[in-house]
Structures are given as C-alpha cells and as structure tokens.
Amino acid sequence: MVPEQPANPLAKFFRQPAVYIKLPSNGRYWEDDALEIPVTGEIGIYPMTTKDELALKTPDALMNGQGVVDVIHSCVPAIKNAWKMPSVDVDAVLIAIRIASYGEFMEVTSKCPHCSEENEYEVDLKPILASVTVPDYQELLTYKSMKIKLKPQQYFSVNQANRVRFEEERLGNILANMDNVEPEAKAKLLKESMTRLLKVGFDMVAESVDYIEIDDGSRISNKLHLIEFFENVESSLVQAIQDRLVKMLESARLKPTSVQCGNSECVKPFDLALEFDQANFFGKGF
Numbered sequence: 001m002v003p004e005q006p007a008n009p010l011a012k013f014f015r016q017p018a019v020y021i022k023l024p025s026n027g028r029y030w031e032d033d034a035l036e037i038p039v040t041g042e043i044g045i046y047p048m049t050t051k052d053e054l055a056l057k058t059p060d061a062l063m064n065g066q067g068v069v070d071v072i073h074s075c076v077p078a079i080k081n082a083w084k085m086p087s088v089d090v091d092a093v094l095i096a097i098r099i100a101s102y103g104e105f106m107e108v109t110s111k112c113p114h115c116s117e118e119n120e121y122e123v124d125l126k127p128i129l130a131s132v133t134v135p136d137y138q139e140l141l142t143y144k145s146m147k148i149k150l151k152p153q154q155y156f157s158v159n160q161a162n163r164v165r166f167e168e169e170r171l172g173n174i175l176a177n178m179d180n181v182e183p184e185a186k187a188k189l190l191k192e193s194m195t196r197l198l199k200v201g202f203d204m205v206a207e208s209v210d211y212i213e214i215d216d217g218s219r220i221s222n223k224l225h226l227i228e229f230f231e232n233v234e235s236s237l238v239q240a241i242q243d244r245l246v247k248m249l250e251s252a253r254l255k256p257t258s259v260q261c262g263n264s265e266c267v268k269p270f271d272l273a274l275e276f277d278q279a280n281f282f283g284k285g286f
Contacts, residue, residue, distance in 0.1 A: 017044030018100035023089045024134045029152050034084035043078040045093075048101040063166075065159035068094075075100065083156035090155055091254060092132040099125050110272050112261040119262030121272060128274065131255050135248035137210075143237050150244065151210040157203070164200045168193045202230045205241055 020042040027037050037043060052074050055067040065083075072082040075097045079085060085093070098106065104126045111118045134152075141148040171193055175186050206226040211219040220226065230238055256271035 015046050015049070018047050019045040019096050021045060021092060021096045021129070024092050024132045025086055025089050025152070029086040029088070029137075031081075031084050034079070034081040036078050036080060038078070043076060045096040045100040046075045046077070048075055048097065064163065065155070069155075071097065083154065085155045086152040087155060087158050088134045088152045088252070090158075092129060095125055095129045095132070099129065108272065108274065110259070112263060112266060112268070113270050114261060114268045115263050115266040117261065117263040117266065121259045121262070123257055123259075123272065123274065128254060128257065133252045135252045137248070140213075141241065141244050143240055145215040147213040148241065149210040149213070150208055150241070150248070153204065153207045157207045161200050161204050164196060168197050202227050202238075205230050205238055208241065208245055 020040075022042050023037075026041070027035060048071060052071045055070050058067055069082040072079055072085070072093060076082075076093060079093070104124055106123050106125055107120050108123050109118060109120050137150050137152070141150065172190065175181065175189055178186070181189075206223050209221075209226055211221040212226070212229070213219045220229075254274060256273040258269055259272045260269050261267050
C-alpha cells in the first residue's frame with residue numbers, strides 16, 4: 001500500500017480568488033454542464049499561475065484557442081467547459097482574469113489621431129469590466145411568415161470560424177504569389193477555399209439562431225435543418241440575419257476610454273478603443 005502523503009503545509013498560501021464578478025449573461029445561454037454559479041450569483045476569479053502565463057505565450061495554443069480555454073479553466077473554476085461559453089461573456093471573463101492577475105490598471109500604447117505621436121496610457125479596467133453588456137436577444141426578427149429568435153454563439157464556434165478564415169486567407173495569399181501553379185489548378189484551389197468559407201458562414205448563421213418559428217407555430221432548432229435551410233433560402237434572409245447580428249454586436253461593443261494626448265504640444269483628448277487580443281493582453285501589461 002502506498003503511504004498517504006502528508007498535507008502540504010504551504011497549501012494555505014495557494015492562490016485565492018482575487019475578483020468576484022457577475023457574468024454579463026447571468027448564466028443564460030450556457031449549457032447545464034458548462035457552468036456552476038454559486039447562490040450569490042458571483043463567480044470567483046483566480047490570478048494566473050506561471051503555467052497559465054506560459055500557455056498564453058504558445059502560438060499554437062493561442063491559434064487553436066486551447067491556451068485561452070486552459071487558462072479560463074484554471075482561473076475560473078465555476079466554468080467547467082469554456083468551449084461552450086457564450087461569446088457575450090468572453091470579454092468580461094478575460095478582463096477579470098487580467099485584473100485578478102496584474103491589477104486593475106493596464107498600460108496601453110496608442111497613437112494620437114490629432115498629432116500622430118505614440119504614447120503609453122494607463123487604462124482603468126474596472127469601469128470597462130462594469131460596462132460589458134449583452135445585446136437584446138429577446139426581440140424576434142420577422143421575415144415573411146417566419147419569426148427568428150437569435151442567440152449568442154459559443155466560444156468554440158467563434159474560435160473555429162476565425163481559424164478557418166485565417167487559414168483560408170493565408171492560402172489565398174500563398175496562391176496569389178505562386179507563379180509555378182497552373183491557372184486551372186489555382187482557380188480550383190480558390191474555388192474550394194471559397195466553398196469552405198461559405199460553409200463557415202452558413203454554420204455561423206445557424207449557430208446564431210435559437211429557433212425559427214413558422215406559420216403553423218412549430219419551432220425549428222435542429223442545427224442541421226437550419227444549415228440546410230440557409231443554404232437553400234434567398235440571400236436576403238441570410239443578409240437580414242447578419243445585419244441584425246452586426247447591429248446587436250455594435251450595441252454591446254466595449255466603449256472606448258477617453259485619454260489625453262501625452263504630447264505636451266498637443267494634449268488633445270481622444271477616445272482609446274481597447275482590443276482584447278490574447279497575444280498581447282495577457283503577460284505583464286498584456
């Protein structure tokens with residue numbers, strides 16, 4: 001029998017939650033097995049470990065999303081499956097992890113739109129975190145006799161679509177600079193690439209639809225049925241859904257923070273928009 005290991009006397013010094021937040025979604029749009037919210041409604045956010053920081057410096061892990069998912073699981077124990085996290089909660093969770101790990105202030109480098117001088121600015125992340133909102137998904141989109149209920153996409157779907165778009169864009173650039181490929185072969189590869197991008201587009205639209213209610217009151221939510229429908233319906237309906245999604249996302253976009261130009265000869269105020277790119281957002285100063 002293996003002797004039982006004594007309790008680690010250093011355990012009391014292990015990291016503890018540094019921040020508590022309410023998810024912007026309040027737990028809506030999550031699958032039952034993906035999230036456990038305490039009765040308080042607030043989830044604890046732990047600081048990152050050295051292992052977490054390294055995970056966010058690994059290009060492959062960042063590209064496929066696994067690094068971000070691993071860090072979320074490490075720092076937010078209430079989230080059991082970050083791949084199933086609705087996209088409306090992603091920014092809030094990442095900002096909270098940043099605050100828990102390095103504090104509420106972040107140095108951001110930006111170029112002044114008035115004088116073009118580049119300076120560093122200290123941004124307070126707490127009001128930005130508090131300003132994260134969720135679009136109104138309750139309002140139905142009416143198209144002819146159909147009523148369409150939208151919903152947020154899951155992080156997995158968003159990440160997968162971004163990966164495909166990146167790879168197809170890279171393929172297009174490679175083909176454009178390859179003179180040794182026959183025009184017919186190049187055209188075939190480009191057509192196949194466009195087909196893959198179209199499929200991603202239909203998948204993303206289907207992922208954004210909770211259900212479609214038709215004239216007999218039936219509600220269709222089967223993803224395969226939705227994808228087939230969008231592949232065969234007039235483009236104006238797909239465009240209407242995409243336009244509504246863009247409008248909703250714009251309404252919930254993180255508000256820019258106002259800063260003053262650091263150039264003593266300018267000192268004009270301007271709005272600084274924050275882009276939460278994991279490649280530079282995490283790591284001291286992200």
